[in-house]
Amino acid sequence: xxxxxxxxxxxxxxxxxxxxxxxxxxxxxxxxxxxxxxxxxxxxxxxxxxxxxxxxxxxxxxxxxxxxxxxxxxxxxxxxxxxxxxxxxxxxxxxxxxxxxxxxxxxxxxxxxxxxxxxxxxxxxxxxxxxxxxxxxxxxxxxxxxxxxxxxxxxxxxxxxxxxxxxxxxxxxxxxxxxxxxxxxxxxxxxxxxxxxxxxxxxxxxxxxxxxxxxxxxxxxxxxxxxxxxxxxxxxxxxxxxxxxxxxxxxxxxxxxxxxxxxxxxxxxxxxxxxxxxxxxxxxxxxxxxxxxxxxxxxxxxxxxxxxxxxxxxxxxxxxxxxxxxxxxxxxxxxxxxxxxxxxxxxxxxxx
Amino acid sequence: xxxxxxxxxxxxxxxxxxxxxxxxxxxxxxxxxxxxxxxxxxxxxxxxxxxxxxxxxxxxxxxxxxxxxxxxxxxxxxxxxxxxxxxxxxxxxxxxxxxxxxxxxxxxxxxxxxxxxxxxxxxxxxxxxxxxxxxxxxxxxxxxxxxxxxxxxxxxxxxxxxxxxxxxxxxxxxxxxxxxxxxxxxxxxxxxxxxxxxxxxxxxxxxxxxxxxxxxxxxxxxxxxxxxxxxxxxxxxxxxxxxxxxxxxxxxxxxxxxxxxxxxxxxxxxxxxxxxxxxxxxxxxxxxxxxxxxxxxxxxxxxxxxxxxxxxxxxxxxxxxxxxxxxxxxxxxxxxxxxxxxxxxxxxxxxx
DNA sequence: TTGAAAGCGCTAACAG
DNA sequence: CTGTTAGCGCTTTCAA
Numbered sequence: 001x002x003x004x005x006x007x008x009x010x011x012x013x014x015x016x017x018x019x020x021x022x023x024x025x026x027x028x029x030x031x032x033x034x035x036x037x038x039x040x041x042x043x044x045x046x047x048x049x050x051x052x053x054x055x056x057x058x059x060x061x062x063x064x065x066x067x068x069x070x071x072x073x074x075x076x077x078x079x080x081x082x083x084x085x086x087x088x089x090x091x092x093x094x095x096x097x098x099x100x101x102x103x104x105x106x107x108x109x110x111x112x113x114x115x116x117x118x119x120x121x122x123x124x125x126x127x128x129x130x131x132x133x134x135x136x137x138x139x140x141x142x143x144x145x146x147x148x149x150x151x152x153x154x155x156x157x158x159x160x161x162x163x164x165x166x167x168x169x170x171x172x173x174x175x176x177x178x179x180x181x182x183x184x185x186x187x188x189x190x191x192x193x194x195x196x197x198x199x200x201x202x203x204x205x206x207x208x209x210x211x212x213x214x215x216x217x218x219x220x221x222x223x224x225x226x227x228x229x230x231x232x233x234x235x236x237x238x239x240x241x242x243x244x245x246x247x248x249x250x251x252x253x254x255x256x257x258x259x260x261x262x263x264x265x266x267x268x269x270x271x272x273x274x275x276x277x278x279x280x281x282x283x284x285x286x287x288x289x290x291x292x293x294x295x296x297x298x299x300x301x302x303x304x305x306x307x308x309x310x311x312x313x314x315x316x317x318x319x320x321x322x323x324x325x326x327x328x329x330x331x332x333x334x335x336x337x338x339x340x341x342x343x344x345x346x347x348x349x350x351x352x
Numbered sequence: 353x354x355x356x357x358x359x360x361x362x363x364x365x366x367x368x369x370x371x372x373x374x375x376x377x378x379x380x381x382x383x384x385x386x387x388x389x390x391x392x393x394x395x396x397x398x399x400x401x402x403x404x405x406x407x408x409x410x411x412x413x414x415x416x417x418x419x420x421x422x423x424x425x426x427x428x429x430x431x432x433x434x435x436x437x438x439x440x441x442x443x444x445x446x447x448x449x450x451x452x453x454x455x456x457x458x459x460x461x462x463x464x465x466x467x468x469x470x471x472x473x474x475x476x477x478x479x480x481x482x483x484x485x486x487x488x489x490x491x492x493x494x495x496x497x498x499x500x501x502x503x504x505x506x507x508x509x510x511x512x513x514x515x516x517x518x519x520x521x522x523x524x525x526x527x528x529x530x531x532x533x534x535x536x537x538x539x540x541x542x543x544x545x546x547x548x549x550x551x552x553x554x555x556x557x558x559x560x561x562x563x564x565x566x567x568x569x570x571x572x573x574x575x576x577x578x579x580x581x582x583x584x585x586x587x588x589x590x591x592x593x594x595x596x597x598x599x600x601x602x603x604x605x606x607x608x609x610x611x612x613x614x615x616x617x618x619x620x621x622x623x624x625x626x627x628x629x630x631x632x633x634x635x636x637x638x639x640x641x642x643x644x645x646x647x648x649x650x651x652x653x654x655x656x657x658x659x660x661x662x663x664x665x666x667x668x669x670x671x672x673x674x675x676x677x678x679x680x681x682x683x684x685x686x687x688x689x690x691x692x693x694x695x696x697x698x699x700x701x702x703x704x
Numbered sequence: 705t706t707g708a709a710a711g712c713g714c715t716a717a718c719a720g
Numbered sequence: 721c722t723g724t725t726a727g728c729g730c731t732t733t734c735a736a
Binding site for chain 3: 004005006016017020024048049050051052053054055056057
């Protein structure tokens with residue numbers, strides 16, 4: 001087995017407590033004692049047993065992050081940002097993926113991997129209000145992605161309606177008027193998809209245009225293939241859109257593929273805007289205009305929320321958020337529109 | 353606090369040990385006693401404290417997986433596969449990313465996150481033989497990605513040389529002869545990049561062609577931008593290649609972008625083959641021919657190796673591997689060439 | 705088949 | 721400033 005505090009104590013001829021004090025940088029230790037103990041530590045190659053420490057303190061130093069799918073670059077990039085943000089607070093991240101399936105999301109929120117984690121950051125897709133109400137687990141939970149819960153959980157998102165309106169406004173400003181929304185989800189409410197659809201509708205209406213259902217295309221999932229088939233369905237239905245606003249980048253890219261197969265030029269015939277700003281969008285034959293959420297801020301805020309709850313200091317909502325029911329915080333991260341070839345054309349070399 | 357074994361024992365009027373027996377499905381417990389204890393467990397909502405259990409047993413049930421970059425879809429997809437494979441063995445995965453930086457890789461291999469993990473799966477980029485020799489940590493380590501170590505660590509990879517030869521052979525079969533290798537790394541040995549370059553050279557030579565250095569382009573990194581700039585550099589140098597074999601898919605896609613900017617058609621003027629088979633390659637304007645490593649097998653083998661070492665049963669190397677120094681196993685996963693538009697042209701609708 | 709007790713390695717009171 | 725002691729919740733001898 002590995003060396004323990006006791007071994008070090010014996011070696012240094014002091015008590016366990018003293019060694020512990022040194023290890024934990026307890027202030028009131030004489031320099032002489034400290035160096036003596038330190039030498040024993042070095043000689044024995046002592047390293048604290050975190051499991052024991054955690055048992056004692058009741059915490060593990062591990063946060064879980066559950067996203068729908070790691071294969072989606074947006075979530076992969078977000079996960080990377082969360083890992084880095086957690087490291088700054090001396091937390092380690094345990095990653096999980098739910099496939100966006102409600103059953104799996106419920107499992108995770110209930111603390112499936114629990115007992116091992118201090119807190120949980122969850123990016124739900126299908127999770128319902130009632131699932132959260134039934135949650136019986138004391139680890140702090142922070143939700144990612146906007147939804148209209150009135151539940152006592154901290155909650156971090158960009159303003160999806162505003163972001164969608166920004167995207168649509170951009171298209172309108174380019175003189176487009178038949179703008180398809182690709183990636184609606186009809187079987188659930190409260191999801192980002194619904195909010196983006198709402199933004200699409202609001203902006204069209206504000207411009208004095210109609211927002212017919214024939215321009216709203218549902219998708220079964222959120223990947224390239226889903227965007228491709230939805231786009232094909234719209235065209236096959238005889239629609240002649242002059243622009244597409246997609247739920248996310250993979251859907252937008254799948255759609256562009258189909259447009260080009262059908263001989264439609266992007267952006268001349270059909271302009272396309274995506275959502276998420278994944279790196280893939282920066283290097284296609286036609287680079288993708290997209291809404292870029294501030295992933296690093298999202299990650300930082302999420303980790304901060306969990307850590308503060310853990311410390312028992314929920315703190316004020318701050319300037320960037322409002323306090324909701326049960327002291328839950330609604331935090332907003334920024335977003336911006338990144339204009340690339342799929343809307344404004346041009347052919348900048350290896351555009352950024 | 354949560355309920356402990358003791359609480360359950362009191363409630364059921366039995367000893368702690370008996371409750372423990374029930375929880376752990378110890379065989380010799382009378383059905384009557386079992387159901388009585390089980391009722392107490394249910395009533396109190398008891399859940400075992402894993403930290404305590406782990407302290408006692410000396411294991412945590414957590415495996416770490418360290419990859420260079422989660423933002424690279426290949427590693428994100430691989431990570432997902434590892435998480436699933438680990439779950440089958442009741443292990444949880446803690447994810448880390450090293451940025452492919454040697455210092456970070458050394459840190460991780462030394463057990464930076466250690467004391468918390470039972471085993472480690474590492475996909476190194478810059479890690480050197482000597483770093484591993486100096487490793488002083490008892491958690492089993494499994495290496496991902498082929499390299500020519502003679503070190504006592506299990507090791508899982510596809511045959512990079514053979515894969516590269518397959519790719520180049522495909523291009524030669526299409527009548528191409530000036531095949532650029534994009535993504536060489538000159539500053540290190542022992543890396544997959546070196547092996548793929550070797551395969552490229554071997555296949556060209558076998559075909560009676562020369563393999564001039566002017567057709568080998570180094571890249572600073574492994575992303576789209578690196579492929580784009582390397583491709584541009586080759587063209588700017590006055591080379592007129594009729595094919596490109598890229599170290600990985602992002603590099604290949606970055607290169608295709610530049611080719612198209614320069615008015616070169618893919619595959620008519622320049623055929624392109626990538627490596628990794630990331631989903632992005634299936635939906636560009638021109639879908640990407642690529643080498644597809646069997647990620648699920650890699651993940652499954654890696655987890656199996658760690659778990660077996662943990663159980664102290666390294667087992668035979670099996671039919672798919674050979675035993676190396678110190679009983680280390682060299683396991684091979686399969687790969688296959690996926691032919692798409694970037695080499696064979698065509699315009700199948702939303703090709704798979 | 706079940707109970708009692710020891711102890712994994714650490715931290716936190718409380719003494720000294 | 722440092723030592724003693726008592727657990728955190730669990731598994732695991734060893735008895736009964």
